[in-house]
Amino acid sequence: MPKILIVDDQRNMRTTLAMMLRGAGYEVDEAADGEQGAERGSMGAFDLVLTDLRMGSKDGIDVLRAIKDAQPLTEVIVMTAYGTIESAVEAMRLGAYDYIQKPFSEQELLVKVSKALDNRRLAGEVGFLAHEFKDRYKFENIVGRSGGVREVLGRIVRIAPTDAIVLITGESGTGKELVAKAIHANSRRADRPYVPVNCAAITETLLESELFGHARGAFTGAVAARKGLFEEADGGTFFFDEIAETPLAFQAKLLRAIQENEVRRVGENKPIRVNVRIIAATNQDLGTAIAEKRFRQDLYYRLNVARFQLPPLRERREDINDLMMYFLDKYSRKMGVKPRIHDSVVEALQHYDFPGNIRELEHMIEQATALVQNGVITPDDLLPPPSTPHAESAAGGHTLADVVDSAERSAIEAALRESDGSRERAAEVLAISPTTLWRKMTRLGITFDLRGG
Numbered sequence: 239m240p241k242i243l244i245v246d247d248q249r250n251m252r253t254t255l256a257m258m259l260r261g262a263g264y265e266v267d268e269a270a271d272g273e274q275g276a277e278r279g280s281m282g283a284f285d286l287v288l289t290d291l292r293m294g295s296k297d298g299i300d301v302l303r304a305i306k307d308a309q310p311l312t313e314v315i316v317m318t319a320y321g322t323i324e325s326a327v328e329a330m331r332l333g334a335y336d337y338i339q340k341p342f343s344e345q346e347l348l349v350k351v352s353k354a355l356d357n358r359r360l361a362g363e364v365g366f367l368a369h370e371f372k373d374r375y376k377f378e379n380i381v382g383r384s385g386g387v388r389e390v391l392g393r394i395v396r397i398a399p400t401d402a403i404v405l406i407t408g409e410s411g412t413g414k415e416l417v418a419k420a421i422h423a424n425s426r427r428a429d430r431p432y433v434p435v436n437c438a439a440i441t442e443t444l445l446e447s448e449l450f451g452h453a454r455g456a457f458t459g460a461v462a463a464r465k466g467l468f469e470e471a472d473g474g475t476f477f478f479d480e481i482a483e484t485p486l487a488f489q490a491k492l493l494r495a496i497q498e499n500e501v502r503r504v505g506e507n508k509p510i511r512v513n514v515r516i517i518a519a520t521n522q523d524l525g526t527a528i529a530e531k532r533f534r535q536d537l538y539y540r541l542n543v544a545r546f547q548l549p550p551l552r553e554r555r556e557d558i559n560d561l562m563m564y565f566l567d568k569y570s571r572k573m574g575v576k577p578r579i580h581d582s583v584v585e586a587l588q589h590y591d592f593p594g595n596i597r598e599l600e601h602m603i604e605q606a607t608a609l610v611q612n613g614v615i616t617p618d619d620l621l622p623p624p625s626t627p628h629a630e631s632a633a634g635g636h637t638l639a640d641v642v643d644s645a646e647r648s649a650i651e652a653a654l655r656e657s658d659g660s661r662e663r664a665a666e667v668l669a670i671s672p673t674t675l676w677r678k679m680t681r682l683g684i685t686f687d688l689r690g691g
Contacts, residue, residue: 241284245268279308291319433477456506473513478517581649
């Protein structure tokens with residue numbers, strides 16, 4: 239039940255307000271003057287403080303300041319008499335949620351109280367989510383021990399506390415958004431919004447409206463004014479994913495917004511000040527995009543303040559095993575199973591080039607965890623991606639299916655040699671059933687002969 243504190247030096251007014259609010263289902267307490275109101279409101283036990291503006295030595299502005307200094311999430315509504323509107327506006331500038339002018343009706347009061355409490359609830363949820371965000375995206379949670387990963391972590395530690403603009407480049411699936419989230423989670427803006435937008439997913443005609451907002455009637459369908467995502471991110475971080483997908487005309491407006499820290503809604507001339515940190519990412523070569531007149535050079539220079547170049551997974555193979563175990567733990571807990579990964583899978587994946595990078599590896603382990611039988615993930619549980627021109631292994635241009643077959647063949651032949659040709663004992667060594675072993679031998683064309691190995 240929401241708790242409300244009424245601060246008013248007129249006893250009749252306090253009593254009347256308390257009856258109204260208790261009748262609406264709220265828990266209500268009273269303070270007889272500004273000193274009591276400031277002291278009790280600062281203790282943090284209240285969701286909302288309803289205070290008169292004009293009181294004795296401590297007025298409503300003093301109450302508001304004391305509460306907001308001690309309990310920023312507590313909402314405050316000030317009650318004003320005729321002729322004190324300027325003071326009410328000043329109170330809102332100092333953090334009051336709203337004001338209500340005397341005399342007012344019970345319905346008018348309950349509507350304002352309800353809205354203020356809704357805002358308090360949402361603020362609490364945002365605070366919880368911000369805490370959860372910081373826990374989830376601490377840079378310690380970036381998996382890997384390779385030199386490339388250590389370099390990225392070191393740069394995050396140095397860059398995150400600043401407000402420097404960040405540009406993250408790298409192939410698809412290398413973890414660009416994970417780095418962006420880690421930067422935000424470890425920054426001074428971590429308790430403020432993190433707003434990501436995939437520029438490739440928004441049509442050119444809607445991009446400016448989505449990011450900058452629009453005025454009522456600015457275009458067909460704009461039946462009401464709307465804040466853009468830039469305004470939603472005020473005080474926090476704005477992440478432009480696939481920044482190279484934006485059209486040139488929009489890039490010019492974006493450059494101005496970044497340089498001037500202000501936006502103009504579509505259909506309005508008045509600028510709106512915003513305070514956001516910019517992080518941009520792309521999987522394209524921006525040098526080539528600039529040469530081909532697809533990306534503005536001045537915007538590139540503005541974005542390229544702190545640069546992160548993320549290596550593809552094929553250049554950090556020492557991280558594959560750590561990543562596999564991380565994803566295995568993640569999806570095992572999600573699906574309620576506890577499988578292990580057979581050595582043949584580990585060997586096969588170490589020779590695969592992962593054109594989809596970390597994202598592809600994650601999907602493989604997720605699928606394998608869902609399909610596992612007998613508690614052991616084998617190459618049969620992997621769902622190889624379609625063969626693509628880039629899906630070639632370092633061993634000689636084979637698809638993942640070829641690499642897996644080669645690893646399975648080697649493992650089966652070694653087990654058969656170790657078992658003196660006994661399929662039953664070889665199956666035990668491989669942790670599979672004799673039937674599965676026979677099926678694999680048939681598929682791979684293995685006819686084991688002890689004399690010839």
